[in-house]
Amino acid sequence: MIDVRTAHADLAEVLDARLAAAKEASRRLARATTAEKDAALAAIAERLRARVDDIVAANREDLERGREAGLGTGLLDRLTLDDARIGAIADAVLDVVGLGDPVGETVSGRTLPNGVRIEQVRVPLGVVGAIYEARPNVTVDIAALALKSGNAVALRGGSAAERTNAVLVEVLREAIAGAGLPGDVVQTVDDYGREGARHLMRARDHVDVLIPRGSAALIRAVVDEATVPVIETGAGVVHMFLDASAREDWSVDLVHNAKVQRPSVCNALETLLVHADAADRLLPPVLARLEASGVTVHGDDRVRALHPGALPTTDEDWATEHMSLDLNVGVVDSLDDALAHIRRYSTRHTESIVTNDLGNAERFLDEVDAAAVMVNASTRFTDGAEFGFGAEVGISTQKLHARGPMGLPELTSTKWIVRGSGHVRA
Amino acid sequence: MIDVRTAHADLAEVLDARLAAAKEASRRLARATTAEKDAALAAIAERLRARVDDIVAANREDLERGREAGLGTGLLDRLTLDDARIGAIADAVLDVVGLGDPVGETVSGRTLPNGVRIEQVRVPLGVVGAIYEARPNVTVDIAALALKSGNAVALRGGSAAERTNAVLVEVLREAIAGAGLPGDVVQTVDDYGREGARHLMRARDHVDVLIPRGSAALIRAVVDEATVPVIETGAGVVHMFLDASAREDWSVDLVHNAKVQRPSVCNALETLLVHADAADRLLPPVLARLEASGVTVHGDDRVRALHPGALPTTDEDWATEHMSLDLNVGVVDSLDDALAHIRRYSTRHTESIVTNDLGNAERFLDEVDAAAVMVNASTRFTDGAEFGFGAEVGISTQKLHARGPMGLPELTSTKWIVRGSGHVRA
Structure with missing residues (x-):
């Protein structure tokens, strides 16, 4: 008969030995x-x-x-x-x-006033x-x-x-x-x-x-x-906001690329927000292009008034990473409302604004708290290969150690090398 | 009568509101x-x-x-x-x-081959x-x-x-x-x-x-x-190893400074290891200088043979951050034995070798796993002010995010700012 506590202790010992061997x-x-x-x-x-x-x-x-x-x-x-x-x-x-x-890369280094040499490697x-x-x-x-x-x-x-x-x-x-x-x-x-x-x-x-x-x-x-x-490599409830001044051609292309190019990944678009002043102008061509690619639109009341084919959205939809050809679409009255929506539902992965208004672009870049914040670019660019890292360990959505796409340097720490000649502290 | 569960829920609400206000x-x-x-x-x-x-x-x-x-x-x-x-x-x-x-500091930045500009801020x-x-x-x-x-x-x-x-x-x-x-x-x-x-x-x-x-x-x-x-700001069971070739004057000064200058802090010395070939030469002057400053020596058998006044060491001593004028002292037969002792008892804060042997210095710097590794310098230098950071948030003994003395930059994260002109991913 197996004594469960003994078996458990043995298990811990075997696992410990294995991890100690790795160390x-x-x-x-x-x-x-x-x-x-x-x-x-x-x-x-x-x-x-x-x-x-x-x-x-x-x-x-x-x-x-x-x-x-x-x-x-x-x-x-x-x-x-x-x-x-x-x-x-x-x-x-x-x-x-x-x-x-x-x-082995030297990250920083200097000679202290007393002659001690320090290097961070x-x-x-x-x-x-x-x-x-x-x-x-x-x-x-x-x-x-x-x-x-x-x-x-x-x-x-x-x-x-x-x-x-x-x-x-x-x-x-x-x-x-x-x-x-x-x-x-x-x-x-x-x-x-x-x-x-x-x-x-x-x-x-x-x-x-x-x-x-x-x-x-x-x-x-x-x-x-x-x-x-x-290190959390998190989910992406990713937003794009079409501002009142957004160009139609860019809006159509950017939303389509962000949603459709590869819907099952974390930098794909989940929620589209459109400024009320631009909804009549932008929603019809944007949604037509999406639906031609098989996207299912979940719209709020104002979206559904313009586009009766859309399914209704729920509060849960706004917080969901669909990872499919489903897209939440909402109309907002202002940049402030867009920022508030994003603050509430963002998983702090990637957020993008489409605009020609410099002040609004800078406010969006400044105020949105996410690993990557974009203007007039597809959210699909948050990616180690696209950023030129050569490889990607994952995309960190936390703020400590690494944020955004992680390359090989993010799998390292540093240590301080200190060289003296009998130096003591005064 | 207070319903404990209600009181608990209220408490959580009050604390939540306060932390939400901070956010x-x-x-x-x-x-x-x-x-x-x-x-x-x-x-x-x-x-x-x-x-x-x-x-x-x-x-x-x-x-x-x-x-x-x-x-x-x-x-x-x-x-x-x-x-x-x-x-x-x-x-x-x-x-x-x-x-x-x-x-607001730009940590890195580049223009991607497609013209998209990325900046890490x-x-x-x-x-x-x-x-x-x-x-x-x-x-x-x-x-x-x-x-x-x-x-x-x-x-x-x-x-x-x-x-x-x-x-x-x-x-x-x-x-x-x-x-x-x-x-x-x-x-x-x-x-x-x-x-x-x-x-x-x-x-x-x-x-x-x-x-x-x-x-x-x-x-x-x-x-x-x-x-x-x-972020762990950890304890320091800090070692200094006097190699066979260590200079006597430096050994005396460095050990004394590391132990006595401020014994209650984490970068102060807790354990001194001496190469067997140098014990006769170095221990008498080093210990005499320490004892003149009121240090209590806890020695292993070989130390006590040379210096009968020392208290015996226990396994617990080797693992203890005394934060007082107590010092563990041991004799080791080789650099390898010193490295093995340090590997076993180090809290990965600061470790120092005193030597004139270039090969041994490089091996020590290379192989010891700690936030700061030193040659011929007092362990008291692991400090934000000494490193020129102006202020110190603490000394991190973990490997993620920050390692060693933390200055203001260690209280920041980064975000990626991405600027395109309608760029989509191919």
């Missing part, structure tokens, strides 16, 4: 040269291709289990790996080779805990980005992808060890289910930061449970 | 000019001097209560305010006027929650630093200073309002005791960051309880 290995990785890390990345890409059959076989088991459990088509699609997708994952790993290594965070949902490509993506920035990873993927992730972790560890760095820089707690996730979130001795990637519910659960510091 | 006021403060903020700081200094009698009277009540409750002499001294101390607090507020305003965090213990000067210090960096504060001071802090908060609010900014940028939850602290730590809608200042136990409690992101 220990992270010390070696922190001192690895860029060339060593790049060689490990190349080895990962090669091994992914070499073991494509094993990965696909494991993935089939997950898919079968998913189908039996009644997972939806969208979820099953995100879960699926085939030769082409695995090739794309390997290519993405090779892209990371081309990125600059942030470790970038160092890896240590061990990055990643908690994510059904996309198994995240397993490889996050491990590759962490590796390049000198960090070990402790992974907790979605249970739906458990078999696939287990093989991917094996591939990562073998490839890294084969390239001469410790395989222990990649660890998983997937085989310990919820208890593994719980342990990871509270392992302050071994894990330096947690990055949850997934639904608002997942992120909220991590924030509530974790004692390890969290 | 609302922070929006005005975020747009205040440097001149407006400096005028408010000058008004605070003036009003502190004008109301010195009220402050001293309230402080006497706290002191009386403290004496009745049996507070120790050290604690009572830290709690005490008199004319001179209030004058010093006012002077410190005027010093903040002279500091650069971090808000410093903005205030919003509302800073401060949780601290018996020193009432912190109430004014943190409010002044927050004000200059455009942030509102929500304060939770020690219950021992409750009356004093209540008057100080009144002074701050009156002075700020008198200078034309909203007095609501300073709020306290002190009058709601532990429930106030608990509410503050979980007020994610209104509070952007928590900064605990005080004992390791206080900081640990905040980390455990908080859902608002925390």
Whole structure:
């Protein structure tokens, strides 16, 4: 008979040992040269291709289990790996080779009046805990980005992808060890289910930061449970405001691009606000273009008066990240009303104004509190690749450490190097 | 009869309203000019001097209560305010006027290949929650630093200073309002005791960051309880390692300065490690100088063989921040053993090596994981004023957002400003 308390203690011990091994290995990785890390990345890409059959076989088991459990088509699609997708994952790993290594960069430095020299130098965070949902490509993506920035990873993927992730972790560890760095820089707690996730979130001795990637519910659960510091990569209830002076051609193109180009991502538009003075002029062409692309309009009373085909909006709609071709549309009487609406419903991701009024543009840029605030640009630009970062770890919607698209430097900390010649403080 | 649940709901409502008022006021403060903020700081200094009698009277009540409750002499001294101390607090507020305003600084910026212009600009965090213990000067210090960096504060001071802090908060609010900014940028939850602290730590809608200042136990409690992101300003179990090649004169001066100059602060030395090959040469002069200044030496067996007057060390000693004239001293056989000891007991604040061996210096700087790592310098240099920051919000011992001494820029976040001309994403 199993004593539950003993089993629990054993579990904690096993998980502790695993995370301690990641921490220990992270010390070696922190001192690895860029060339060593790049060689490990190349080895990962090669091994992914070499073991494509094993990965696909494991993935089939997950898919079968998913189908039996009644997972939806969208979820099953995100879960699926085939030769082409695995090739794309390997290519993405090779892209990371081309990125600059942030470790060792001198961020600031000076000689103090007494002659002591101080330098602030970038160092890896240590061990990055990643908690994510059904996309198994995240397993490889996050491990590759962490590796390049000198960090070990402790992974907790979605249970739906458990078999696939287990093989991917094996591939990562073998490839890294084969390239001469410790395989222990990649660890998983997937085989310990919820208890593994719980342990990871509270392992302050071994894990330096947690990055949850997934639904608002997942992120909220991590924030509530974790004692390890969290970087939130949040949901986007993203707004665009068409001011009274907005150009019609820009309005039509910007709203369409922000909503339709890729509706399932966090920088896609969820709510369109239109100044009352421009509603007659702008709404008909804007909504016509959207509906031609299959967008479902949820309008307030004034929108529905102009555009009777719109569904009614609810208070819940305004607060919802649809991630689909649904769009909330409202008419407001002033810039102030638009700002108040955004203040109330924004998730502080990305907000944009379309205007030709300089004063209004500056007020919007100044007063809206969000990771990215735009004038006359599509909200889809809030993106690491678009910003020229080369890779994106996620988009932070918090204010500490990183805000907006996160590149490799956001996976580092700094330390102060102080050099004296017997200097004492007076 | 009071229904406890109703009372609890009312309490939450009152606290919510207060923190919401701080958030609302922070929006005005975020747009205040440097001149407006400096005028408010000058008004605070003036009003502190004008109301010195009220402050001293309230402080006497706290002191009386403290004496009745049996507070120790050290604690009572830290709690005490008199004319001179209030004058010093006012002077410190005027010093903040002279500091650069971090808000509005462009941290980075570029024009994307498609012509879109992006700029990353410093903005205030919003509302800073401060949780601290018996020193009432912190109430004014943190409010002044927050004000200059455009942030509102929500304060939770020690219950021992409750009356004093209540008057100080009144002074701050009156002075700020008198200078034309909203007095609501300073709020306290002190009058709601532990429930106030608990509410503050979980007020994610209104509070952007928590900064605990005080004992390791206080900081640990905040980390455990908080859902608002925390910047840890941690304890310092600070080490110095005298390598085999260390100069005797530097060793004597550096150890003495690090331990004795101000033993009650976090960058003071707690543990001295000496290379076995240098123990005979260095320990006698180093310990003689320390003992002449009243230091109590806690030594391992090898230290006590050389210096029989030393007390024995325990495992607990090695992990303790004494904050007194007690020093742990150990002999190690190698740099590796010194690094292993530091890895085990360090709180990742400040670590220093004294050596003339270039290779060992570089290995120490490279391998030790701490906010500040030093060679041939006193650990007392880890300090905002010494680093030239002009003011210090605290010394962060975490890796996210800020590491080491925090100045005003560490009380800010950034936002991305994106300017297009109808640009859409391809």
